[in-house]
Amino acid sequence: MAAMDAQSKASLETSYQVALARVDAFHEGFMVGLEAAGVVIPPIDESVELDADSLTLLDQFQAGIEARFEATQKFLGDSDCIHSARSPHVRCAINPMGPCEGCPDFKPHQ
Numbered sequence: 001m002a003a004m005d006a007q008s009k010a011s012l013e014t015s016y017q018v019a020l021a022r023v024d025a026f027h028e029g030f031m032v033g034l035e036a037a038g039v040v041i042p043p044i045d046e047s048v049e050l051d052a053d054s055l056t057l058l059d060q061f062q063a064g065i066e067a068r069f070e071a072t073q074k075f076l077g078d079s080d081c082i083h084s085a086r087s088p089h090v091r092c093a094i095n096p097m098g099p100c101e102g103c104p105d106f107k108p109h110q
Contacts, residue, residue: 018080023065082107 077084077091078100090096094105 019068078106080108082109 074088075084075086076088077098079086081092081100081103083092083094083105085092085096091098091100095103100106
């Protein structure tokens with residue numbers, strides 16, 4: 001595997017932080033929705049050990065998150081733009097040849 005330059009590493013780190021923020025926001029919204037629906041979530045007791053089935057589900061969930069993150073790294077262009085095709089073949093319909101940097105049609109997800 002080729003070594004990454006500093007700019008690529010910084011871009012990857014930024015993308016990773018954005019992905020984590022999105023997961024955190026989803027989780028927070030999910031929990032608020034459960035509370036609004038009257039679902040009571042008991043506090044986590046750190047002394048309780050998870051059984052093998054629970055650990056397997058958590059491992060599968062984490063693997064799924066990591067796979068999705070890796071898949072987003074293969075897109076052409078800026079996947080934070082609403083016009084992004086999120087494709088390894090084309091950036092977007094508006095500016096398919098790029099570059100995304102400085103594009104006047106760039107609009108971030110809301």
